[in-house]
Amino acid sequence: MSKISRKGFAIAAIIxxxxxxxxxxxxxxxxxxxxxxxxxxxxxxxxxxxxxxxxDLAFDKPASLGSISAPVTIFEFGDYQCPNCQRFAxxxxxxxxxxxxDRGNVRLVFKDFVIYGSDSVNGAxxxxxxGDQGRFWDMHDLMYSNQEAINSGxxxxxxxxxxxxxxxxxxxxxxxxxxxxxxxxxxxKNVNEGKTxxxxxxxxxxxxxxxxEMMTVRGAQxxxxxxxxxxxxxxx
Amino acid sequence: MNNASVMQMVFxxxxxxxxxxxxxxGFFLLFSTLDEYLFFSxxxxxxxxxxxxxxxxxxxxxxxxxxxxxxxxxxxxKRMQFGWRQSRYWLSGSFIASATGACGCTSLGFxxxxxxxxxxILATSxxxxxxxxxxxxxxxxxxxxYYSLRKNMIKNCTxxxxxx
Numbered sequence: 001m002s003k004i005s006r007k008g009f010a011i012a013a014i015i016x017x018x019x020x021x022x023x024x025x026x027x028x029x030x031x032x033x034x035x036x037x038x039x040x041x042x043x044x045x046x047x048x049x050x051x052x053x054x055x056d057l058a059f060d061k062p063a064s065l066g067s068i069s070a071p072v073t074i075f076e077f078g079d080y081q082c083p084n085c086q087r088f089a090x091x092x093x094x095x096x097x098x099x100x101x102d103r104g105n106v107r108l109v110f111k112d113f114v115i116y117g118s119d120s121v122n123g124a125x126x127x128x129x130x131g132d133q134g135r136f137w138d139m140h141d142l143m144y145s146n147q148e149a150i151n152s153g154x155x156x157x158x159x160x161x162x163x164x165x166x167x168x169x170x171x172x173x174x175x176x177x178x179x180x181x182x183x184x185x186x187x188x189k190n191v192n193e194g195k196t197x198x199x200x201x202x203x204x205x206x207x208x209x210x211x212x213e214m215m216t217v218r219g220a221q222x223x224x225x226x227x228x229x230x231x232x233x234x235x236x
Numbered sequence: 237m238n239n240a241s242v243m244q245m246v247f248x249x250x251x252x253x254x255x256x257x258x259x260x261x262g263f264f265l266l267f268s269t270l271d272e273y274l275f276f277s278x279x280x281x282x283x284x285x286x287x288x289x290x291x292x293x294x295x296x297x298x299x300x301x302x303x304x305x306x307x308x309x310x311x312x313x314k315r316m317q318f319g320w321r322q323s324r325y326w327l328s329g330s331f332i333a334s335a336t337g338a339c340g341c342t343s344l345g346f347x348x349x350x351x352x353x354x355x356x357i358l359a360t361s362x363x364x365x366x367x368x369x370x371x372x373x374x375x376x377x378x379x380x381x382y383y384s385l386r387k388n389m390i391k392n393c394t395x396x397x398x399x400x
Contacts, residue, residue, distance in 0.1 A: 043278060043280070044278040079341060082341035084272060084340060091285060091286075115357075117354070149361075149365040150365055200347070201341055201342045201343040201344075203341075218343075219275060219342070220272055221272075221275050221281065222281060222283035222285075224283070225275065225281055229278060
């Protein structure tokens with residue numbers, strides 16, 4: 001075997017070996033996570049939720065989904081440019097809505113936690129302005145399903161107007177709200193609320209049960225995590 | 237001396253096999269946690285989203301290569317008394333691969349943004365937007381590290397033979 005072909009063989013062998021191990025690890029992990037699902041136990045205690053001046057349960061009706069009398073509330077702190085928030089919004093949120101929110105057991109509230117600068121603020125403003133016309137969640141979902149690279153201009157004013165027209169918002173009313181930054185203070189309040197609660201990344205979830213106790217979940221965790229917590233919260 | 241005999245020379249000793257496995261497993265756990273495939277709280281759960289299979293496979297390949305390269309590097313340092321310069325390859329490879337996961341919208345990314353403001357936003361956006369190409373670059377650096385180590389080991393062994 002020549003020197004070059006021997007080198008090529010070695011590279012190919014390393015890559016094939018690594019990919020093989022990867023696929024093996026993936027299969028083992030998938031099977032293991034499925035098998036372990038029934039054995040999982042919460043390893044974090046519920047703690048007393050903060051008073052209403054810190055986390056306003058009645059605050060911001062348009063940004064909440066589900067019955068106001070639902071026994072459990074999930075506050076999601078997110079940024080429209082965050083890829084992990086998109087993963088939650090497109091893969092996990094629909095399952096929570098279908099299995100808990102639509103059945104009246106859970107209320108989901110979105111709180112802005114803008115990380116990536118002015119484009120992220122644009123996204124937050126757009127959602128609240130759509131909320132004025134009862135379309136907060138349509139704008140929220142549309143932005144997440146159209147998410148592109150961070151600060152690449154996909155949340156520019158022009159694109160946001162295009163999103164607004166896609167969900168048939170009244171353009172004049174939307175522009176007036178968006179251009180005047182009507183909800184800038186609300187966004188700042190949400191961010192500060194998050195900081196007070198120890199939010200230091202997105203998405204972060206504060207889950208409050210009917211006893212007024214809360215649990216924090218950090219990161220775009222799979223539906224299995226939320227199912228475990230929500231089932232326990234609804235039991236108690 | 238060929239590729240197989242270099243590997244054989246290092247990994248004929250069980251200690252280096254154990255070391256390579258431990259290092260690979262350690263980096264696999266680190267990358268899985270940073271990339272948010274593995275969560276420890278409120279329940280221990282491992283999950284690979286459908287859109288992350290390429291990224292996950294790269295993380296596994298990088299972990300395996302790090303195990304091999306670091307073990308070979310330590311073998312060189314211990315047995316041949318050289319190899320400090322070669323460690324910069326796997327150090328940069330592991331740093332890049334870790335940064336791609338840690339700098340997203342995680343608490344570390346948020347801490348960088350809070351500390352460095354606009355520059356922090358630029359840096360974290362860059363590593364998040366180019367996560368996959370950066371992981372590929374990290375893999376390429378580690379492959380280069382492997383060949384550099386292999387070449388130096390062969391050279392060193394040949395020199396020793398010549399002197400003996």
